[in-house]
Amino acid sequence: MNSTPQQPQVLPPPTSVSAPGSGDLRALFGESSAVIASMTGPTHLLEAANPAFFRAIGRQDDARVGLPIDELMPELAAQGFVALLDRVYRTGEPYTGRDARVLLGAADQTREAFFDFTYEPRRDADGRVTGVRMIGVETTQIKQAQRLTAEHRVLLEQIARQAPLEEVLEGMAKAIEELSPGMLVSVLLADADGRHLRHGAAPSLPSFYNEAIDGIATGEAVGTCGTAAHRRQRVVVSDIAGDPFWEGYRDLAARAGLAACWSTPILGRDGRLLGTFAMYHREPRAPDEADLALAGVFAGTAGLAIERHLAEEARAAAEAREKAARDDLAFLLNASTALSADLDYSQTLSRLASLCTPALAPLCAVDVVDRGRTRRVAVAATTERDHQLLAAHLSDAHAESDDAVTRVLGTGVTEVARRAPRGPGPWRELRVTGYVCAPLTERGRTFGTVTLLSTDDHDFDSHAVTLVEEVARRTATAARNARQYTQRATLARDLQAGLLLPDIPDLPGAEVTTYYHPAGEGLDIGGDFYDVFPLDDGGWAFLLGDVCGRGALAATTTALVRHTARAVAAYLPDPQSIVRAVNRALLQPHGNHDNGFVTLVYGHFTPAPGGGLDIDLVRAGHTYPLHLTRSGVRTLKSDGSILGIMPDPPLTTARLRLAPEQSLLLYTDGITECRDAQGEQFGEERLISLLERAQRRPPATLDLVTGAVHAFTGGRAGTDDQAALLLTATTEST
Amino acid sequence: MAEEPVTGAEGALHVPLSVDVSIVDDITVVSPAGEIDYSSGSRLREALTVAEDRPPRVVLDLSHVAFMDSNGITILLLTHKALGEAGGWLRIAGCTSPVARVVQLVGLDTVIPCFPCRQDALGA
Structure with missing residues (x-):
């Protein structure tokens, strides 16, 4: 312990690395022995003393027997100990001190120590006091151990409270420096693979030194810490100047004023290297037991702090990953809801672009193949300028062979690149740095692409790529559904348009007003129909009817009825034969013909000589036509059965004349x-009484009816179509 | 047998339809009670579906039906067609006056045999 060895000392690792173990504490205070000194005479001449005494007072190298105590230890007088010695010598009464604090050593080398001691009188044979004997036990280490324990507890509390690692390590370093004046502490942290040490805490070392040491490799002979980390064993270098481990770092140490370095590795409970705990001194020094014990205790504590910190980081990272996964899921769920909410095909694709921006990327474009050509159908960007630039990107560029969209359309495989797309485009203005182009594929056919573009403010990570592929998949499904719906709705509208008269033609001596209100929307096509067409003889045919059922099949049936009537009217002489022809057409087997039951009123009208209209009509299972006159409403109750069931239904022809301003009203049972809200039906009676009460001129008559119906139902949608046709004989003057 | 009135899909109050099915002399007798319209029609249609365990000869007893609209007409016509294709027939019995009215309007009685009461329909 006296000399400074040239070779670094390798000492066994501390026995425990968790709490300060009993071994370390024993090392701290158990080894101290009694100090004994005998003094003679009134000047307290030191007659004899044991080695422990000299060690304790720090005058090991001068065994100064024969000097008065206050010459040997000048520091004692000011602290009152010499006065105590005088008193004991004078009175013969012993004195006992407990945990008495004394500053020992010369002015520049003072150490604080604590003693339990006794001054007892020495007597000669006659019982006269000849001197004073001092017997003491140094309690400094106990005190230090107590303080150490207290410090240690504070540190453990800090760790438990999850104070930031830096704080804990710095607090620990400072506490040790206070416990051992003259010592400078540094804690280095190992990186994950254990190959390098990074600055942890070193409150008293100069920054240039800490910066230079930061990142040193762990390895044999890389300074004390590097070697200790590598060997996972304590390494002591008592004299940096002469030590081979410090090759290359000697100047650095000299500049920092460091002459000795003892390093203890900080190991995790699984033996993993967490860092090193180093004690530096400004003069060459070798550690004593107390120093080593201290190092052991604090290395263990530091290990706890670091482990706790690493566990906390791992937990936070796992939570972040889980949150990211939850966020992804939430994004996808929202995306799916948003995509499916809209049944319009082009809106679904626009929605895709806006969903991806800015959540996944600052720029997004959606392209689809439409009749052999690629078309940009949606664009989203974070600024208006970028939006216009991207939207204006010509689709002709897709004819270029080196184009991501073309490739992805062909392969159906996502393409990712960390550079702007190669083909022409506003990539520089948009500051594009990379892209992801994902296919929109449905039933094995890639019908479009969604392209995300990153700019120099943003970048993709791999999970964004996965997300965009997932969203693309969901969009493809939603778009397919939307397209089918749109197509069917378009078909339905076309069918409907084909079924109904766009305009009522100009009629001689007659006026026709119609009302049509199908019950369903979009896909549902009504089963009600009407038609007016000219006959060869100058007269006109009119009809209104109802197919039992709805949907596309009902639509084909109504088309069949109308077209058959129009076709055969040129060849058949009267309404009844035409209606029978329609019936035969209905009975012929058709493809997916579910039901072809049709009720119908079919008639011919011709201007009557002298004004008015002559009408022949057939009612086949339909609601009774109403003859509206100024004096009332007459129900035309002619017999006739529903069509499409039997080959030869019973039918009769009714005849009537409409005088000028009289009307014939045909309507379907949807009216x-x-x-109403109570479930009561509008009914024929209500209709007739309504028409009788209010004498209106047509077409106001129909408005009256439809208004009444609307009021009756409270505007609620019905389940059946409504149609009406009002044929009015006009006066000559109109 | 009639259930509590409920508010139907249109918010309308109507008496739900209950349908009794029994087999008499190798003839299926279907007896609905209540109103036959858009909302209750499906229940009647179910009862009239051609089934393995029921003879395709059906007497539909309408004496407890207070109301039937064009939806019911469609159901009856479809049933008439289906039973005919299955080698059976449909007969109607006991039309109450509102039902008789719509039956005559459509001329259903010229298509499907109608009888004043169940017994007559079974015996014919």
Whole structure:
């Protein structure tokens, strides 16, 4: 312990690395022995003393027997100990001190120590006091151990409270420096693979030194810490100047004023290297037991702090990953909801672009193949300028062979690149740094692409790529559904348009007003129909009817009825034969013909000589036509059965004349069967009484009816179509 | 047998339809009670579906039906067609006056045999 060895000392690792173990504490205070000194005479001449005494007072190298105590230890007088010695010598009464604090050593080398001691009188044979004997036990280490324990507890509390690692390590370093004046502490942290040490805490070392040491490799002979980390064993260098481990770092140490370095590795409970705990001194020094014990205790504590910190970081990273996964899921769920909410095909694709921006990327474009050409159908960007630039990117560019969209359309495989797309485009203005182009594929056919572009403010990570592929998949499904719906709705609208008269033609001596209100929307096509067409003999045919059922099949049936009637009217002489022809057409087997039951009123009208209209009509299972006159409403109750069931239905022809301003009203049962809030049906009676009460000129008559129906139902949608046709004989003057 | 009135899909109050099915002399007798319209029609249609365990000869007893609209007409016509294709027939019995009215309007009685009561329909 006296000399400074040239070779670094390798000492066994501390026995425990968790709490300060009993071994370390024993090392701290158990080894101290009694100090004994005998003094003679009134000047307290030191007659004899044991080695422990000299060690304790720090005058090991001068065994100064024969000197008065206050010459040997000048520091004692000022602290009152010499006065105590005088008193004991004078009175013969012993004195006992407990945990008495004394500053020992010369002015520049003072150490604080604590003693339990006794001054007892020495007597000669006669009982006269000849001197004073001092017997003491140094309690400094106990005190230090107590303080150490207290410091240690504070540190453990800090660790438990999850104070930031830096704080804990710095607090620890400072506490040790206070416990051992003259010592400078540094804690280095190992990186994950254990190959390098990084600055942890070193409150008293100069920054240039800490910066230079930061990142040193762990390895044999890389300074004390590097070697200790590598060997996972304590390494002591008592004299840096002469030590081979410090090759290359000697100047650095000299500049920092460091002459000795003892390093203890900090190991995790699984033996993993967490860092090193180093004690530096400004003069060459070798550690004593107390120093080593201290190092052991604090290395263990530091290990706890670091482990706790690493566990906390791992937990936070796992939580972040989980949150990211939850966020992804939330994004996808929202995306799916948003995509499916809209059944319009082009809106679904626009929605895709806006969903991806800015959540996944600052720029997004959606392209689809439409009749052999690629078309940009949606664009999203974070600024208006970028939006216009991207939207204006010509689709002709897709003819270039080196184009991501073309490739992805062909392969159906996502393409990712960390550079702007190669083909022409506003990539520089948009500051594009990379892209992801994902296919929109449905039933094995890639019908479009969604392209995300990153700019120099943003970048993709791999999970964004996965997300965009997932969203693309969901969009493809939603778009397919939307397209089918749109197509069917378009078909339905076309069918509907084909079924109904766009305009009522100009009629001689007659006026026709119609009302049509199908019950369903979009896909549902009504089963009600009407038609007016000219006959060869100058007269006109009119009809209104109802197919039992709805949907596309009902639509084909209504088309069949109308077209058959129009076709055969040129060849058949009267309404009844035409209606029978329609019936035969209905009975012929058709493809997916579910039901072809049709009720119908079919008639011919011709201007009557002298004004008015002559009408022949056939009612086949339909609601009774109403003859509206100024004096009332007459129900035309002619017999006739529903069509499409039997080959030869019973039918009769009714004849009537409409005088000028009289009307014939045909309507479907959607009007009379509609219900109010209480469930009551509108009914034929209500219709007739309504028409009788209010004498209106047509076409106001129809408005009257439809208004009443609307009021009756409270505007609620009905389940059946409504149609009406009002044929009015006009006066000559109109 | 009639259930509590409920508010139907249109918010309308109507008496739900209950349908009794029994087999008499190798003839299926279907007896609905209540109103036959858009909302209750499916229940009647179910009862009239051609089934393995029921003879395709059906007497539909309408004496407890207070109301039937064009939806019911469609159901009856479809049933008439289906039973005919299955080698059976449909007969209607006991039309109450509102039902008789719509039956005559459509001329259903010229398509499907109608009888004043169940017994007559079974015996014919």
